[in-house]
Amino acid sequence: MSHGANNEIGLKANIAWNTIGSVFYQGCLWLMTVLVVRLSSDYQNSGSLAFAMSIGNIYTALGTYTVRTFQVSDVKNTYSASNYVGLRVVTVLGALLGCGAYGLAVSPSFTTRAAVVTFLLFKADESFVNVLYGCDQKGMRLDYVGKSQIIRGFLVVSLFVVGMEVTRNLALSIILIAIGCILVTLLYDLRKTNGLTDSLKPKISKEKALYLLRKLFPTVLGNFLAGLVTSAARQYFAIAFGEEALGIYASVATPCVIVQVLAQNLYTPMLGPIATLRANGDNRGARRKSIGLLLTVIGVALGLSIPLVLFSGAILGALYGETILPYLDVLPPALLVTTGVASIYVVTDLLIVYDKLRKTLTVNVIAFVVMASLLVPLTSLCYMNGLNLTLLIAYLSGTLYGLWVLLRSS
Template sequence: MDAKSQQTTMIKSLSLRDNFIWTFIGNVVYSGCQWCMLIIVAKVGNPYMVGEFSLGLAITAPVIMLTNLQLRGVQATDAKREYQFCDYLALRLTTTMLAFIIIIFIIAMSKYKLSTAMVVAAVGLAKCFESISDVFYGLLQQHERMDRIAISMMIKGPLSLVSLGVAVYLTGSVFWGALALGAAWAIVLLSYDIHNGAMVLGEKEKCGMWLQSLIKIRPRWDIKTLYRLAWLALPLGVVMMLISLNANIPRYFIQHYKGEYWLGIYSAMAYLMVAGRTVIGALGQSASPRLAKYYASQDSVSYNKLFYKLLGIGAIIGVIGILVAVLGGEMLLSLIYTPEYAQETNVFVLLMVAAALSYMASFAGYGMTAARYFRSQLPLFVIVTIITTIAAALLIPKLGLIGAALAVILSNFAQLIGSMYIVGLAVRSLKK
């Protein structure tokens, strides 16, 4: 595939409103199905099984985030088209293979029981398929066609839920559930995501069937270009790894001091934060290309207007989550999971406070990335990670799950303050 065909798009961009609607619907369906997977494990199994599955996610997520290099965000905000999709694809394939090798190494070096180690490996394999789909999402996001991403997510979500649910129910094993999950993600990648990539690159007439699309979409292995792109994106990869670590550090301490049972209780409650993140992710992903265009054109007024509108929405969603937890947290936890989880309602309320801070910090993150302030984020998240680690080490051994929730609050508050400072620097640079 030559450069000219890579720069041609056969489909028109959607409006910001349409992109948000599609992204919101896609995220609601996908996040809802992921949540239901956790509920199925909790209902069919027990908190220990939830803990095993959550540990698999906690171990693999930082590795995947690091090796992903946040290429989707880099690609979506590449308003000047400095790199072609074949470059992004080649780098993602390389780093995904590296990610799986690292995950296997971590498992080999760990002292987990065999069943837990197998779950971590299966989750890691599934995450690799998801990672490859993500680079195709970046291409579609760059061209502001969030509808096609949403459709992919709406296919992937129910298929994942059914695959994992049936496997866990029939085998009573999270390991087989995770393998079924990976198979579902691989099917969607091969049958839908790659075909969409071919269409947006102007290969629609040549790629009528999915197999033809698979042949046409080729990575370009130009070492110098891949090195430049990797070096550009590396700070964001490290930042995303640190963000993932910030979310998972409390889980590591809980597993170490309290065991998989209490990790399962905590993870199930923490996952309720996803309800708000569905809206945050939809808005942030839809608005990122627009924010990037405003910043690239040095339109600070439009950039600020959209950015602070997003920040306000994040605050409103967070307050709603806190009210729901205070007024109906116990009933909600009993209804969704089991009475075992409802005994920790105080932890749930604190997690919703942490979620409110997280929503605003996430929008600030989109603002930094849209302004192409990549390297400035690295020292910020190093500091945030240190704060999280110290808080978790001091609070969790003494206060248990409440200590974990307090550590997350401190972490998210530090992230919000630091992110707002960097966005302020970015905007002020436009006015000079």
């Protein structure tokens, strides 16, 4: 039971705080990819960081285990906050071991291996605090989340700059960021979220843990594949064309993440109300709001892409210098990829709310198979834009199938 029910803020305020905080935080993560170029003598560190981030995307799918969407959809409180926190501890540690071993095995250099290991420690904290954000969302206090992410964003940028200036070492700089964010979790997030729940002490029986792990596994595997669509494609590109080529691609394409995050966070606070409509038997209202959300996300993503394309030369030139200008043609299709990514995540979350967890796996299997089939021929033919075209077709294929499932749902 929530202790903070009487202190809820309105839906618009929740949307605003969630969006502002998430966009600021992701913007700071993107700024880190700019700073790594500015604070390095070449694109080697940029490629290593991009590679580490691609492994981090896989880790996020496994470490969070898609619990937050399920947690927010649990309007009848079948499981307690302590249950969700306990399950998150299990998934964070398990994913750390698995992704750590995978990252060490596939990393092409020692610098990249060190970046992967340290970045996974940073992502472990990020994945753990996400379950606290789920408690905040259920308590309609996403202002806690927004403020937490703003603090983290400032720390990411400032500590990264200090680390790179003092040590000139990418891995040590990432360690500084991880320590700073862990302190935010301990000193801010736990204290705030604790006021909304009976207890945050990790507590879950073996039976409940195994049941949730089994129930959510299709969606987790689907999200793992969704992350692997981009991650595996980028990893192949780095191996086939070199880490510096991936660094250049990532430098141009990473600003698109801001568009994706803004589009996605507009809908996150609405998942709870849609789940409530479903619980109350209003399937028509839930379906109408679901389709509206998907169209809104697509419209926002495309709308935000227009000014980025129009001013791409000035923006990227100011960020990276003239060396990036020959690659401006990579940005427009990368922005379309961003729209596809945002769309497939909306569809996946809605399928969770609709309790069609197995269908989320099918959505992402389709995307992964399409990517794997097209990656080699299209990158050989079109180089960086072959990577973009591969990802765009893959994500749109999965999204269209998911939309078809939603339209047929009762």
